[in-house]
Amino acid sequence: MLKPGRQFQCAITETGDLRALNTLKRADLAARRGEVVTLREMTAAERRTDRQLRYWFGAIVPVFVEQWERERGKRYSKEEVHAALMVAFGGGPIETPLGMAYPSSGFKSKREFARITNEVREYVWHKYQVNVLSGEDWSRDHAESAA
8 A cells, every 4th residue: 555645656658547667556556546646747857856865965964963963962864864854844744544744855846855955054054053065066075075
């Protein structure tokens, strides 16, 4: 059964049918035959990029890992921090008939992810007085250090 809020990719066939690309998801969809569901239409080109995600995990998430450890005395994984930030800045959890659904960065548009990133950078500055490099600056500095 599909978990609430779990997004996955589909293809639209030549006949106009929706076909899940993952075989397990195909079975999940088939089991829901006759149900009304809401879909968010987005092409792969509109989806946030891997570059955006590398910046997010390389420049932004580590600030929270460090600051939260100082504040709370507990070490958080990058995945825990990422999930918390997606809930706080990515739209928050929503209730669905299947249970609570949590926002996923994997299905944010480039524009949405950029907005979230900018909001979090601003929050980091106001909350912790930490200046996180812009994505362009971070990518340039990261590329130079890898060379």
